[in-house]
Each structure stands twice: as C-alpha cells, then as structure tokens.
Amino acid sequence: MKKLPVGIQSFEKIREQPDQFYYVDKTSFVEKLLEQGGGYFFLSRPRRFGKSLFVDTLRQAFLAKKEYFQGLYLENNWDWNRAYPVIHVSFGSGVLHSLEELAIKMESILMDIRNEHGIDYEKLSVNDRFMEAIVKIARKYGQKVVVLIDEYDKPILDNIANKSLAIEIREKLKNLYSVLKDADVHLKFVFITGVSRFSKVSLFSGLNNLQDISMNPACATLCGYTQKELETVFADQLEGLDKERIRQWYNGYAWLGEKVYNPFDILLYFSERQFRSFWFETGTPSFLITLLMERHYSIPSIEQLYLGEELIDSFDVDRIRVETLLFQAGYLTIERMDEKMVGRRTYQLAYPNMEVKSSLNRWILNELVxxxxxxxxxxxxxxxxxxxxxxxxxxxxxxxxxxxxxxxxxxxxxxxxxxxxxxxxxxxxxxxxxxxxxxxxxxxxxxxxxxxxxxxxxxxxxxxxxxxxxxxxxxxxxxxxxxxxxxxxxxxxxxxxxxxxxxxxxxxxxxxxxxxx
Missing domain, CATH: 3.40.1350 (Trna Endonuclease; Chain: A, domain 1)
Incomplete structure (x- = not known):
C-alpha cells in the first residue's frame, strides 16, 4: 500500500495516484452562510479539525477563483462574475511568548495586507492601521471587504498557563478586533474561527451582530467527515479494513448534529494503516492536566458530565473551568442535549472516541503515578x-x-x-x-x-x-x-x-x- 501524501487546497483531499483525488465537498456551507445576506460569523472547533481549510474555501470563493471548485457544489451555485477583496488574518502559525512577539506578528500581518493590496498606511497604531486598510481597500476596489480571521485566540491559548500574560494578550487582540464594529459599512462578510468561545464582552465588545454557529445543528458537519462521507468518498480505501473499529477510534465528535470524524486522524490512518493517536499526539494537554490535579478532580467523573449552557458557551482566562476547557479543546463532546425548561438546556458530555479516551487517561496516569x-x-x-x-x-x-x-x-x-x-x-x-x-x-x-x-x-x-x-x-x-x-x-x-x-x-x-x- 502506497502512502498517501496529504494535499490541501480549498477543499479536503488525499492522493494515492498523481491523477486520483478524494474530495469531501463542504462548499455548500459557503452558500448557506451567504443565504443569510452576509454578516458576521464565528465558528469554534478543536485544533486540526479543518477550520483553516474552510477559511481558505471562503477566501477562494469570494476571490471568484472558479477553477478551484470544478465538480464541487459551489461551481454551479455561486456568482463567479463578482469578486470581493479579502483580508486574511491568521494567528495559526508559530507560538507567541510575549507582548513584544505579538506586536511583531500584528505588524507582519498589516504589512502582508499592505503588500497584497498595494496600499500605504498613514496611521501609527495597530487598530488604526487595520481600520485604514479596510477603508482604503474598499475604496480601491469599489467593493465591500471580506475579513477572514483564523485562529483568533491562539496567542491567548498558547500562554494560558501564564494568566497575567494571557490577559494582556487578550486586551491587545480585543483592541484589534474592536475595529470590525466601526468598519461595518465597509464590510461584506466576516468569518472568525478559533478553539475557544470567549464571551463577546471579552474579545468582541460591541459586535452584537456576530452569529456564533458553533452549536448550530445546521453547521454541525461543516468541519469533519460524516459516516456517509467516509464510506462514499473513501470507499476504495476502506476495502478490507474494520470499519467498526475505525468508527470506535476516530468518530464521535458532535455539536448538536450528526457525529463526525476528525479529518486529520482519518487521512493519516489511511496513510499509515495503523491505529494511532494522531490528533492527540499533535498537542500537549499539560495545562489541562495541571488543572485536574490542582482541583483534585475525580477522573472517572469525566466519563459523563452534565453541564448547563453557561459552562458550555463561555471561556475566559479570568475564570477557567475544567469542564469548559475539556469540551472546547475537543477532549469531550456532546453526547446529548436536554431541554427540560423553555430556554434552559443541559448537555451531557462524553469522550468522543477511543483515541481521546485512551490517550487523555494515559497522560493523566503519567501525572498520577x-x-x-x-x-x-x-x-x-x-x-x-x-x-x-x-x-x-x-x-x-x-x-x-x-x-x-x-x-x-x-x-x-x-x-x-x-x-x-x-x-x-x-x-x-x-x-x-x-x-x-x-x-x-x-x-x-x-x-x-x-x-x-x-x-x-x-x-x-x-x-x-x-x-x-x-x-x-x-x-x-x-x-x-x-x-x-x-x-x-x-x-x-x-x-x-x-x-x-x-x-x-x-x-x-x-x-x-x-x-x-
């Protein structure tokens, strides 16, 4: 069996032969978002779940790059005659260890925007330049601007063990994101992704029209592979394999909709043909383990947690809840939801699959023993x-x-x-x-x-x-x-x-x- 190098464009694919590609088409979600007349959207998903890939899909669609969508849903369901200028901001690469490094990163992002769109800055501060970029780009192209912000919270999460620094970084980012409220008249569409779901007050103060689609059942499968997608798109790769064991190991993530597989796991499993904790091994849950130990958390109780919306929805460095961190980081998922009272929901959380359950407990055990x-x-x-x-x-x-x-x-x-x-x-x-x-x-x-x-x-x-x-x-x-x-x-x-x-x-x-x- 040849190894399958992973190719990334504006959609998900793996390659066995130079002329053979496997597409998992998520482009219909682009149309769904635009059916609402544009707007401001936020999506929270665990790391390595395809958030950046969907951001790139949005970017290519708004740039009217029809060549990337041949044979996909959006090819015949999009206005390819109109292109919009796109500002793409990403904090996904590298780890920022200080306010100085954050400042350098922000300056680099602003320089990339300037070079891509051929504008000049007259203002000095980061937030003023960001606003200046949006206004000048809108005027230059005669079109409203699309703003895509990927991994908006990564600088905070990278420093979550240092509370004071994390708070300082949060305030710097809040200053940057606050520009979006005042730039509304120049914006066509805004899409923000991250792992955590900080409250609007914490990072998006005043952005009252920001729609959080993280727990919207209609968007539950926007990132990840459904069972049907796995069995149809990768049918030849599944031949001779134990599909039930694959499901037990890698399926199970749910956000009030159909359960999905982590794409990162599946692609690497098809490449290596062995069960390993591919996703888990890309991160180090040291801070989470420290919290569990410090708070004398009953480890067996993680198996089945029942939480209200207030614990599921909000996360902040001022008051970190273990349960919220477990859920938003992807170590727990929604098993079911109860709505016993109007407007009052209770969520039952559980491990999504064997990979996470086995690997997380092995890490915890290392700390305990x-x-x-x-x-x-x-x-x-x-x-x-x-x-x-x-x-x-x-x-x-x-x-x-x-x-x-x-x-x-x-x-x-x-x-x-x-x-x-x-x-x-x-x-x-x-x-x-x-x-x-x-x-x-x-x-x-x-x-x-x-x-x-x-x-x-x-x-x-x-x-x-x-x-x-x-x-x-x-x-x-x-x-x-x-x-x-x-x-x-x-x-x-x-x-x-x-x-x-x-x-x-x-x-x-x-x-x-x-x-x-």
Whole structure:
C-alpha cells in the first residue's frame, strides 16, 4: 500500500495516484452562510479539525477563483462574475511568548495586507492601521471587504498557563478586533474561527451582530467527515479494513448534529494503516492536566458530565473551568442535549472516541503515578490479567504498584489525601489500556463506580476507603444494590470486584472478587 501524501487546497483531499483525488465537498456551507445576506460569523472547533481549510474555501470563493471548485457544489451555485477583496488574518502559525512577539506578528500581518493590496498606511497604531486598510481597500476596489480571521485566540491559548500574560494578550487582540464594529459599512462578510468561545464582552465588545454557529445543528458537519462521507468518498480505501473499529477510534465528535470524524486522524490512518493517536499526539494537554490535579478532580467523573449552557458557551482566562476547557479543546463532546425548561438546556458530555479516551487517561496516569516505566509494564500485565480473568494477578499488579510509589511523592502531593485518588488510578489504567469502561454506570438501585467490558465478561467495581467506611462495605454494596442485574441478560460472565483502600497504609487492604451465578 502506497502512502498517501496529504494535499490541501480549498477543499479536503488525499492522493494515492498523481491523477486520483478524494474530495469531501463542504462548499455548500459557503452558500448557506451567504443565504443569510452576509454578516458576521464565528465558528469554534478543536485544533486540526479543518477550520483553516474552510477559511481558505471562503477566501477562494469570494476571490471568484472558479477553477478551484470544478465538480464541487459551489461551481454551479455561486456568482463567479463578482469578486470581493479579502483580508486574511491568521494567528495559526508559530507560538507567541510575549507582548513584544505579538506586536511583531500584528505588524507582519498589516504589512502582508499592505503588500497584497498595494496600499500605504498613514496611521501609527495597530487598530488604526487595520481600520485604514479596510477603508482604503474598499475604496480601491469599489467593493465591500471580506475579513477572514483564523485562529483568533491562539496567542491567548498558547500562554494560558501564564494568566497575567494571557490577559494582556487578550486586551491587545480585543483592541484589534474592536475595529470590525466601526468598519461595518465597509464590510461584506466576516468569518472568525478559533478553539475557544470567549464571551463577546471579552474579545468582541460591541459586535452584537456576530452569529456564533458553533452549536448550530445546521453547521454541525461543516468541519469533519460524516459516516456517509467516509464510506462514499473513501470507499476504495476502506476495502478490507474494520470499519467498526475505525468508527470506535476516530468518530464521535458532535455539536448538536450528526457525529463526525476528525479529518486529520482519518487521512493519516489511511496513510499509515495503523491505529494511532494522531490528533492527540499533535498537542500537549499539560495545562489541562495541571488543572485536574490542582482541583483534585475525580477522573472517572469525566466519563459523563452534565453541564448547563453557561459552562458550555463561555471561556475566559479570568475564570477557567475544567469542564469548559475539556469540551472546547475537543477532549469531550456532546453526547446529548436536554431541554427540560423553555430556554434552559443541559448537555451531557462524553469522550468522543477511543483515541481521546485512551490517550487523555494515559497522560493523566503519567501525572498520577510518576513512575512511567512501572506504569508501562503494569499496563501489559493488566491487559493479560483481564484477558485471562486472573483477578489475583490484577490485585497483585495494583498492590505492587501502590507499594512502589516513594513516600516522598506523597509529601509533595496532596492527591493521595482525597478519596478519588486510588479509584482514579484504576480507572485511568483501564482507559489507557483501551478497555470499554463506564464510570458512574447508572442502575435503578444506584450507580456503579466503574463497569468494565471485555469480550464475554463484565466486571463491576466498587471502591471504598476504610477510613471512611466499614470493612467489607464495598462487596456488601455490590450485592445489596444488585448492580449486576443491569447486565444479567447480556450473555456475559459477570464479576463483582470490591476494592478497599487505606489512606494511612497508602495501598489496597481488601480485594474481593465474586462471580455472579
């Protein structure tokens, strides 16, 4: 199988032969946006999801570059006789580490605009020059201007661990973006993309006509591949492959509409023909992991979060919420939405797929356990123990692991003092190994701590800390609440696993396993 180099123009494609291209046509969304008479639009999506590609699609359409759209929807659904001047601003490349570097970047952007459109600046400040560029370009071409801003928030997110610097950068960018409000009479269309959804007050003060299409069901598949697109466009690439496993690994992202695949993952999977965490490996969630640790976040609770609109919609460096960051960065997605009251929505979040669930928990585990070498060896033993249903081995694996943690580690970290720490270790190990697991699995008698599934077995775990409960209470709860009844008709062998810890002893004190008859 030849490797498939990735080619990027104004639409998405991969290439196997020099004359064979695969197109995923998203150009109909350009027409949908313009049907509203132009305007100001904002789209939030995780990194490497095709935002920049769609911005380029818009750019080529407004420039009337019909040659790029042959055979695509927009070829016969666009006025190619009228071109508009386009100002393209992108903060996507490089990492800015200071206000000085941001100033240089802004100056570079303004110089690119000047050189492309052949204008001169008379003003000095960045925001004045930006306004000057819009006005002079509109007058030069006799047409209103299209402004496309890609990765508008990247300078802030690159410095999110340094709150004071992030706030200063935010204010500088706010000064730049505020120009759009006063330039309205000269603008035909504005499209802004980013990862986070900062409030309008934070960055787009006064831009009241900015339409946020991030959670618009009609735009849910603007970025990403649907199942139908995958199976039709890449039909020959899928021959002989396990489509269900591909779906489990890479599909699952949703924004109140049909679920989609991350294009970055799919293109690289077709190139390499192996399951890897392609998307996850392009980013480092260090700041997110730090927040989880500092706030003693229960890792299993990430499995199913229920949040209101106020937590989903807004993000700001003044008050960073872990749940909002998890969602907007792409580590969680919308599983479903409830609208129990008029105007009041609640969202259930979950991991989008196996890539994210396994990889994120592996990162979290690295932070929790410190000894990465021991962690890696334990993963291999743990997989074998579950596969062979050797529960004594499972107990020994975790007991040896907890015993190997240096006492000095506990003195430097408060994590071992909260009850969810030990249960989180179990959960992260199982998730990192790729097992199907469910945290807080609901039944009509209560919630199981963790349920694990592998082939024809189901293991139901209950965790207790002896300092907070009586010895034997974990197994008693499993039996009294009859959690196993939920899966009794599944045809699986069901095991009840009761694990009791001692915070004082820093290890497992009691480990019981019973098979349900």
């Amino acid at each position: 410190e000894d990465v070498v021991a962690k890696s060896a334990n993963e291999t033993r743990l997989i074998r123990a579950i596969q062979t249903q050797s529960f004594n081995d499972l107990r020994d694996i975790f007991h040896r692991f907890f015993a190997s943690i240096p006492h000095d580690w506990y003195r430097k970290n408060e994590l071992s003092g909260y009850e969810g720490y030990y249960a989180s270790i179990f959960y992260c190990y199982f998730a990192a190994c790729g097992f199907e697991i469910r945290a807080e699995d609901a039944t009509n008698h209560g919630r199981m701590d963790v349920s694990l599934f592998y082939e024809d077995i189901c293991c139901i775990f209950e965790f207790k800390v002896l300092e907070n409960s009586k010895e034997g209470s974990a197994m008693a709860q499993l039996k009294d609440r009859k959690y196993h009844e939920k899966y009794q008709d599944s045809g699986r062998k069901i095991y009840l696993v009761a694990v009791e810890f001692s915070k004082k002893g820093r290890n497992i004190e009691k480990f019981e396993v019973e098979k349900v008859s």
